[in-house]
Amino acid sequence: MTNVLNAQEAFTALQKGKTVLCRYAGDGTLHADKDFSTLDQMPATVFALPNYEFCIQVETIELAGIQFTKPLSIDEVEQEQDVFLIQPHAVILQYKYSENIDELVTGIRSGFAQRDFDNAKLQYEALCSVVGGSIFEASLEIAEQPKKRRTSKKQNDVIEVKQQSNIAANDDNSLDDIIGPVSAQSPASNDVEKKTSLELSPEICDGSQPLISFDAVAAAAVSRAQKIDNETSQKNSDRKLVEEDEEKYQEKLATLKKRVDESLTPTEVNAVVKYTNSWSAEQRQPLLKYMHKRLEVLQQNKTAEQPSLMVRIQNAPDLTTLDALEIDISSLDPIIQPEMMRYVKTRRLELEKSATVAAISDEDLP
Known part of the structure; x- marks a missing residue:
């Protein structure tokens, strides 16, 4: 059931x-x-625009796989509002609400009242399903209203004047009984509604002030809505700029990583940092990690290309070079030092023997 509202x-x-x-x-x-x-x-x-219609959304709940509008509460029901009371024998009783009808008030407080017949039927079917009961075709019956006490013509005139006065003072058209379509409402819309109603001029809700015309109220609503639109546009613009900056950053990061991959020396790798002067420490962190990995690879390659200490000892060209390598042995693990010193001793004997042979040869020359 959908009841259409005008702008006011x-x-x-x-x-x-x-x-x-x-x-x-x-x-x-x-x-x-x-x-x-x-x-x-x-x-x-x-x-403030023509050709627009409004309605009120009613919250829905789901029970036993059946969706229906949230049961009517005693806080929102108004006098003479149509209320559909659910009975366990597949009958929906339609009342005009009155606080003097005890069974109706009790039914509403217990959560067995709906705003329309269709949702009352759905709630009845859901209740039957959840307890495993049989579902019958629900019928609609007009409940018998308690008879109103008769009043004199003079009393009726006084009541009518009071009612007209209340309507003029509050400008309230009993909107609580207007039911909107069943659909989801986004949190952003609720924020707009709350801010609009709370931030309008306090004179609108102040009972001590004369009622402001609808044009003034609409103008205030439009002004507030325009402000929200502007704020939303600014946020979207800022978000777009951030996305563009992020895209440029990712492109530059990819380019610098490629240059790191192509670098053959630690100096070339470290030179890439100069292109990140405008970056924050957080932005620079991924590149620094990438550079560190590349430097480790280069160090491993350099170590693999360089001969081992043992090979350099065996190929030492002279005693001076051998003495320098002997110093390097002291930085090795103590377990391997004796073996390396054995190679040093062997190579030293070879070099000394070679030097002796050369000296003898020089003496034999005429």
Whole structure:
């Protein structure tokens, strides 16, 4: 069941904390929208524009796989509102709400009352399903209302004057009994509604001030909605700039990583850092880790290309070189030092023998 509101009724409902939905109603040239949308999907000036319709969204719940509107609460029901009370014998009783009907008040407080017949049927079927009972076709019956006490014509006139006075003072069209379509409401829309109702001029809700015209209320709503639109646009713009900056950063990072891969010496690897002067420490961290890995690879390659200490000892060209290598042995693990010293001793004997042979040869020359 969908009851359509005009802009003034919708704005009043918004002030009362209701969740308001909106759709374009068409203007004869453009077709009307079929579905209602949240307020954040609509123009900021929607309350002041023609050809728009509003409704109130009612929260839904699901039980035993059946979805229906949340049962009517005693806080939101109003006098003479249609109330559909669920009976266990597959009968839905339709009342005009009155606080003097005890069984109706009890049923509402117990959560067995709905705003319309269709959702009352769905709730009845869900209750039967959850306890494993049989589901029968629910029927609608008009409940017998308690007879009203007769009043004199003079009393009726006084009551009518009071009612008209209350309507003029509050400008409240009993919007609590207006039911919107069953659909989800986004948190962003709720924020818009709450801010709009809370941040309007306090004179609107101050009972000591004269009632402000709807045009003034609509203008305030439009102003606030435009401000929210501007803030949203600014956030979207900032987000777009951040995304563009991130894209440029990733492109440059990929380029520098490629240059690191192509570097053949530690000096070339370290030179890449100069291209990151404008980066933050957080942005530079991935590149530094990548450079560190490349330096480890280069060090391993250098170690693999360099002959082992044993080979250098065996190939030492002279005693001076051998003495220098003997010093290097002292930095090795103590377990391997004796073996390396054995190679040093062998090579020293070879070099000394070679030097002796050379000296003898020099003496034999004429």
